[in-house]
Amino acid sequence: MSSVKVGLLGLGTVGAGTVNLLARNRDEIARRAGREIDIVHAATRHPDRPRACSTEHFRLTSDPFAVVDDPAVEIVVELIGGEGLARELVLRAIDNGKHVVTANKALIASHGNEIFEHARRQGVTVAFEAAVAGGIPIIKAIREGLSANRIEWLAGIINGTSNYILSEMFYQQRDFADVLAEAQGLGYAEADPTFDVEGVDAAHKLTILASIAFGIPLQFDKVHVEGITQIGSEDIAYAKELGYRIKLLGIARRVVGKGISLRVHPTLVPQRRLLANVDGVMNAVMVHGDPVGSTVYYGPGAGAGPTASAVVADLIDVTREINTDPKHRVPFLAFQSHALSDEPVLGVEEIETRYYLRMDAQDTPGVLADVTRILGDNGISIEAILQKQPPPGADHVPVIILTHEVSERRMNAAMAQIEALPTIQGRLTRIRVEHLD
Ligand SMILES: NC(=O)c1ccc[n+]([C@@H]2O[C@H](COP(=O)([O-])OP(=O)(O)OC[C@H]3O[C@@H](n4cnc5c(N)ncnc54)[C@H](OP(=O)(O)O)[C@@H]3O)[C@@H](O)[C@H]2O)c1
Numbered sequence: 406m407s408s409v410k411v412g413l414l415g416l417g418t419v420g421a422g423t424v425n426l427l428a429r430n431r432d433e434i435a436r437r438a439g440r441e442i443d444i445v446h447a448a449t450r451h452p453d454r455p456r457a458c459s460t461e462h463f464r465l466t467s468d469p470f471a472v473v474d475d476p477a478v479e480i481v482v483e484l485i486g487g488e489g490l491a492r493e494l495v496l497r498a499i500d501n502g503k504h505v506v507t508a509n510k511a512l513i514a515s516h517g518n519e520i521f522e523h524a525r526r527q528g529v530t531v532a533f534e535a536a537v538a539g540g541i542p543i544i545k546a547i548r549e550g551l552s553a554n555r556i557e558w559l560a561g562i563i564n565g566t567s568n569y570i571l572s573e574m575f576y577q578q579r580d581f582a583d584v585l586a587e588a589q590g591l592g593y594a595e596a597d598p599t600f601d602v603e604g605v606d607a608a609h610k611l612t613i614l615a616s617i618a619f620g621i622p623l624q625f626d627k628v629h630v631e632g633i634t635q636i637g638s639e640d641i642a643y644a645k646e647l648g649y650r651i652k653l654l655g656i657a658r659r660v661v662g663k664g665i666s667l668r669v670h671p672t673l674v675p676q677r678r679l680l681a682n683v684d685g686v687m688n689a690v691m692v693h694g695d696p697v698g699s700t701v702y703y704g705p706g707a708g709a710g711p712t713a714s715a716v717v718a719d720l721i722d723v724t725r726e727i728n729t730d731p732k733h734r735v736p737f738l739a740f741q742s743h744a745l746s747d748e749p750v751l752g753v754e755e756i757e758t759r760y761y762l763r764m765d766a767q768d769t770p771g772v773l774a775d776v777t778r779i780l781g782d783n784g785i786s787i788e789a790i791l792q793k794q795p796p797p798g799a800d801h802v803p804v805i806i807l808t809h810e811v812s813e814r815r816m817n818a819a820m821a822q823i824e825a826l827p828t829i830q831g832r833l834t835r836i837r838v839e840h841l842d
Contacts, residue, residue: 408441409724412472412503413463414494415484416449416456419508419535422709423482423716424458434717438724442717448472457709473498480723482716483507492516499523499531504727506719508535508712514609514625517616521737528731532719537610538563538688540711541704542718547617547692548739554694556618558658560672560841563610565686565706566594566601567633567653571671572684574641575650581636593686603632604653604669611655614690615667618657619748620740624667627750631670640763640834643805647761647789649673650681651836664749666756673761673838679703680841691841699841754814759788759838762808762820765801767828773804776823783819785811801830807838 413420427434427442435441444462448469466472473481473494481498483505485491491512495505500523507513513520513533524531534544538561547556562568566588573584585602588594600606608628616623633653644651654672659665674681679701683689688706693699705711726734736742766772773792780787791805808816820833 406440408443409438409720409727410443410445410477410479411720412475412478412481413444413447413484414469414472414481415486416447416458416460417484418709419712419716420447420449420484421457422713423484424460426710426713426717427720428459430717434721438721440724442720442724445477446472446475469494470497473501473503478503479727480504480506480720482720483509483512484716485509486511488512488515492520495520495531496523499527499529502527502529504529504723505531506716506723507531507533508716509533510536510606510609510613514612514623517613517623517737521742524737525731525742530723530726530731530734531737532723533613534719535712535715537613538690538702538704539706539708540714541688541690541702541706542715543614543690543702544617545718546700546702547614548735551692551694551697551700552739554697556692556694558656559614559618559690559692560654560656560680560839561611561614561690562652562680562683562688563614563655563690563706564601564604564607564653565688566598567604567607568683568688569593569686570602571633571636571641571651571653574636574638575645578638578642580638581634602634604630607653607655607669611657611667611669614655615657615665617739618692619659619665620738620744620746621665621748621750622745623738624750627667629668629670629753633671635834636671636836637834639803640761640836643763643791643803644673644761644836645676646791647673647805647807648676649761649838650676652680652683654680654839656839660751660755663755664751666751666753668753668756671836673836675840678841754817755812757810757812759810759840760808760816761836761838762806763834764804764823765830766804767830768795768800768802769828772826772828775826775828776804776806779819779822780806780808783811783815783822785809785815785819
């Protein structure tokens with residue numbers, strides 16, 4: 406049988422990794438796919454620049470539309486990134502009757518509903534394993550391996566850059582800005598790290614995971630997003646003292662009788678949990694299903710090799726499915742398209758969780774009594790209180806409170822009242838706590 410012909414958009418980190426992997430494991434891949442997989446046409450903005458892969462076996466152009474319009478190409482692999490041009494190219498490829506593989510989480514999270522609709526009309530497939538958690542086959546695990554389960558919740562460390570920064574802050578007792586600068590030097594963080602440290606990249610991935618877990622349309626705009634820029638090294642130290650690690654988690658959870666909560670934020674995780682011990686740039690996703698219980702998937706979430714591993718696995722899947730009736734293929738979002746649910750995504754004020762609060766309180770009698778009275782008046786019970794020594798020369802002491810579970814709405818009301826006390830200086834730091842059980 407003739408080989409499958411692939412058009413490649415982008416020859417950067419993942420694009421070059423994909424070319425190298427297809428060459429390195431060519432025989433193994435063909436034995437699995439049933440056909441050889443050949444890149445025949447590729448586009449890159451600067452075709453004359455040296456590449457981390459050989460470019461001698463395919464045509465190379467600076468015009469990505471030449472690739473998606475090439476009649477010889479059966480599968481287009483989009484590895485350019487971004488949303489504007491990538492969306493245009495993917496829709497055009499689909500309208501040209503080509504299958505698509507992409508690693509682009511921003512594209513799928515924001516435009517996936519539209520892209521899948523086009524693909525269904527055209528009877529082609531769109532595969533996006535590499536868009537979430539790089540080398541960890543988490544989409545396949547949830548979409549296929551756990552397809553008998555009712556997923557109750559999932560929680561993931563799905564941004565390697567922020568996990569690296571939090572890990573360094575924990576182990577080296579260093580500040581956020583200091584570690585970020587180093588991460589940029591090492592290539593773990595982009596020159597513009599906003600998407601990583603502000604939680605946007607994790608929110609893109611959570612959007613995709615939640616749709617596959619719960620069978621809901623992609624709703625990136627409904628994810629509550631907070632990044633790690635406000636986390637101080639003192640919070641990491643106090644959390645440790647209380648038996649927790651601070652991790653940037655993406656959390657998707659069914660709230661019985663209400664809807665689905667989708668959020669990305671720094672989270673205190675008990676030290677004994679596997680997720681608390683995922684360090685450096687590694688990723689991990691914990692999925693809790695009925696009846697399976699909790700399962701955890703761990704591995705490298707980025708980089709040329711791991712991401713190419715997912716891209717090529719998708720290429721193999723598409724090659725196997727190319728002649729399958731579209732009705733018999735695995736649905737893009739795990740559930741049949743007509744069976745997607747309109748269960749509402751809840752606002753963050755609807756959630757109920759435990760909280761870590763840190764405040765600077767005047768070092769005088771009665772202050773703590775005022776704070777605990779306000780919490781009590783709002784129906785918030787306290788699990789632990791830490792009062793630290795004032796820093797040298799300061800007249801305010803850090804007070805840390807861990808609460809039991811309470812609604813975010815009540816917590817907001819209590820925090821506003823505490824911040825209004827004349828004995829409390831500045832704003833409170835609030836970090837949500839998840840026990841993941
Ligand atoms: N890097 C990772 O570890 C990783 C992990 C998971 C997912 N992803 C996703 O994979 C995708 C690619 O990421 P990457 O890290 O490989 O990016 P990258 O290294 O910046 O590579 C992007 C490639 O796209 C090409 N390109 C950009 N605009 C173009 C245009 N108008 N026409 C033709 N080519 C164009 C660039 O060409 P030039 O090289 O000539 O400039 C470059 O080869 C992104 O969606 C990213 O989110 C990446």
